[in-house]
Amino acid sequence: MRHEIRNRKEHIVDLSASERIVIVGAGQAAAQACASLRQYGFAGDLALIGEEPELPYQRPPLSKAYMKGELAKERLYFKPMDWYRAQSVDLKLETRVNALDRSACRVLLENEETLSYDALILATGSRPRTLPLAGAGLANVFDLRTLGDVEGVRPHMRAGCRLVIIGAGYIGLEAAAVARQLGLKVTVLEMADRVLARVTSPVMSAFYEAEHLRQGVDIRTSVRVTGLTGGSSVQSVVLDDGTEIPADVVLAGIGIVPNVELAEASGLGCSNGVLVDRDTRTQDERIFAVGDCACRPLVHYGRRGRLESVHNAIEQGKLAAAAIMGKPRPVEDCPWFWSDQYDLKLQIAGLSEGYDTLVVRGDPGERKFAVFYLKAGRLLAVDAVNSAPEFLASKKLIVSGASLAPDTLRDTTQSMKEIAAAAA
Numbered sequence: 001m002r003h004e005i006r007n008r009k010e011h012i013v014d015l016s017a018s019e020r021i022v023i024v025g026a027g028q029a030a031a032q033a034c035a036s037l038r039q040y041g042f043a044g045d046l047a048l049i050g051e052e053p054e055l056p057y058q059r060p061p062l063s064k065a066y067m068k069g070e071l072a073k074e075r076l077y078f079k080p081m082d083w084y085r086a087q088s089v090d091l092k093l094e095t096r097v098n099a100l101d102r103s104a105c106r107v108l109l110e111n112e113e114t115l116s117y118d119a120l121i122l123a124t125g126s127r128p129r130t131l132p133l134a135g136a137g138l139a140n141v142f143d144l145r146t147l148g149d150v151e152g153v154r155p156h157m158r159a160g161c162r163l164v165i166i167g168a169g170y171i172g173l174e175a176a177a178v179a180r181q182l183g184l185k186v187t188v189l190e191m192a193d194r195v196l197a198r199v200t201s202p203v204m205s206a207f208y209e210a211e212h213l214r215q216g217v218d219i220r221t222s223v224r225v226t227g228l229t230g231g232s233s234v235q236s237v238v239l240d241d242g243t244e245i246p247a248d249v250v251l252a253g254i255g256i257v258p259n260v261e262l263a264e265a266s267g268l269g270c271s272n273g274v275l276v277d278r279d280t281r282t283q284d285e286r287i288f289a290v291g292d293c294a295c296r297p298l299v300h301y302g303r304r305g306r307l308e309s310v311h312n313a314i315e316q317g318k319l320a321a322a323a324i325m326g327k328p329r330p331v332e333d334c335p336w337f338w339s340d341q342y343d344l345k346l347q348i349a350g351l352s353e354g355y356d357t358l359v360v361r362g363d364p365g366e367r368k369f370a371v372f373y374l375k376a377g378r379l380l381a382v383d384a385v386n387s388a389p390e391f392l393a394s395k396k397l398i399v400s401g402a403s404l405a406p407d408t409l410r411d412t413t414q415s416m417k418e419i420a421a422a423a424a
Contacts, residue, residue: 013285016326018118019044022107024097024262025123026050028058028310029291031078032317033121038087040325047090047115049097049107054147055081060310062150063174064340067157068182076147100266102284119286119324122274123317124259126292126308131166131252135228141250144171156249159183164237164245166225167253168195170339173208175251177341180215187218187245189237194221198255201352203371204383207364208341215342258293258306271295273306278332279323280316288323290316300334300398301351301380311336334398336391343367347391350381350398359409361390370394377403393420400424 021037023030026048034048034056050056057076065071074080084091096110100120107115128143130136140156143149156163161184165172168190179186192198194205195212212219224240228250236244260270268282269275273295280288280296291313295306311333318330337348344367355373362369370390373381379402382394393416397404402423408414 014326015119015286015324018042018324020115020117021046021119021121021324022115022117023048023121023123024107025121025125025291025293026052026054026056026093027123027125027291028056028078028313029125029317030121030123031056032314033123033290033320034087034089034317035079036318036321037325040321040327042321042325044118045090046088047092048084049092049095049109049115051094051096052146052148053094055079055084055091055093057147058310059145060338062147063144063171064178067150067154067175068178069154069157073147097262100262100287102266102287105286117286120288121280121320121324122263122282122287122289122293123291124262124289124293126256126258128252129255129257131225131228131254133225133227135230135234136252138228138230139233140230140248141228141234141252144175144251144253145256153249153251157182157184160185162246162248163187163251164189164247164249165251165253166237167255168192168197168219168221169199169253169255170196172251172253173212173341174339175253176212176217177215180212180217181342185218186216187220187237187247188212189223189225189239189245190219190221191224192221195219200383201355201358201371201373203358203360203364204385207385208344211342211344256292256308258295260293263289263293272304275304278319279329280320281323288320290320298335298351299332300401305351307335309335309337334395336395343386345386345388347384347388348381349384349391349394350379352381352383355380357406359406361409362387362412372404372406372409374404374406377405379404389416393417396420397423 055077098110099108128145142153163179163184163186165188176186195209196205226240227238229236258273263274264270274289276289276294280290298305334350339346352373357374359372368386370384370387379397384391
């Protein structure tokens with residue numbers, strides 16, 4: 001079936017006079033949509049439904065400062081409970097939505113309660129891919145997605161504990177960095193031939209692999225895990241060549257899957273997420289989808305995609321609220337991300353997929369450099385390690401569609417501010 005996502009000007013339903021808005025999900029995108037709706041003047045009933053027992057909270061610190069014990073739990077929350085009370089938000093935590101009744105504009109909860117809506121925002125997020133392995137259900141085997149996951153892991157984050165991480169993406173490597181700083185014995189297993197293989201270039205992969213090796217992490221690439229062994233809890237991770245790696249705790253970081261089941265069951269179009277237009281609206285004029293679960297137009301790249309980032313969650317929460325309230329569409333920034341590992345701050349602007357030219361600016365050996373990705377001369381993305389000026393300038397250059405000469409980018413005698421000004 002083909003699902004058409006229409007332009008905003010074609011919509012015939014005016015939602016600005018909505019009396020009740022329901023938000024399904026309680027992550028960053030949901031929290032932003034909730035706040036933006038009140039900021040835009042929505043005075044009607046506002047319900048926010050989340051499956052976890054916690055108030056909406058930040059996820060990025062979970063694998064960084066919170067896991068390390070440097071951040072109090074209360075500081076993870078976007079807003080305190082008093083804010084939700086003051087804003088008359090009907091918080092329904094530890095509550096699962098079983099179905100959407102689009103024809104009646106109702107949400108059906110697992111406790112058999114129903115909520116009607118004039119507008120509905122799906123912020124259902126994503127979930128970790130499950131390890132398809134024997135022994136994956138043993139005690140001390142964790143995902144690293146929720147506050148509950150990290151609170152289960154934290155008691156094991158002590159010197160001498162043997163930690164095995166399956167998957168060498170950003171989350172896995174961030175956890176490895178924290179664990180080594182706390183004195184754990186860390187092994188990282190990756191099926192691909194390099195770390196971060198799905199998200200960055202070989203240059204960045206080599207840099208981060210060398211850093212983790214220098215810090216004492218045992219990194220094994222091009223390996224396949226076949227199972228986990230143990231009695232009441234995990235004791236080892238088994239590779240396909242018969243090698244057994246002792247483990248007191250295992251973290252799985254093999255990617256995430258968008259939660260689109262509610263949308264699919266109700267007949268909404270889905271393809272790598274819930275299909276939405278630039279205003280986050282689905283083909284149902286009353287239903288919007290935001291955050292990890294949404295497949296949106298990537299306006300700076302001329303294609304669709306699903307983004308898993310703080311930037312995307314905040315931006316789409318604002319876009320949905322603006323569309324519902326009939327406000328001008330907020331500016332759409334280029335995608336951006338970050339990762340903290342040891343004393344390395346990696347800031348990423350843009351999407352490097354499809355690049356044909358790679359330019360290194362600076363010296364990776366000095367732990368301060370940037371890798372630029374271009375296609376036909378146009379800047380697509382940058383990975384900036386401890387190099388904030390390159391990151392900030394590139395965000396603007398990507399949005400403007402700037403073309404840059406590789407030699408110009410390599411020339412560190414010119415500041416990024418000067419390069420950006422010349423390209424304007």
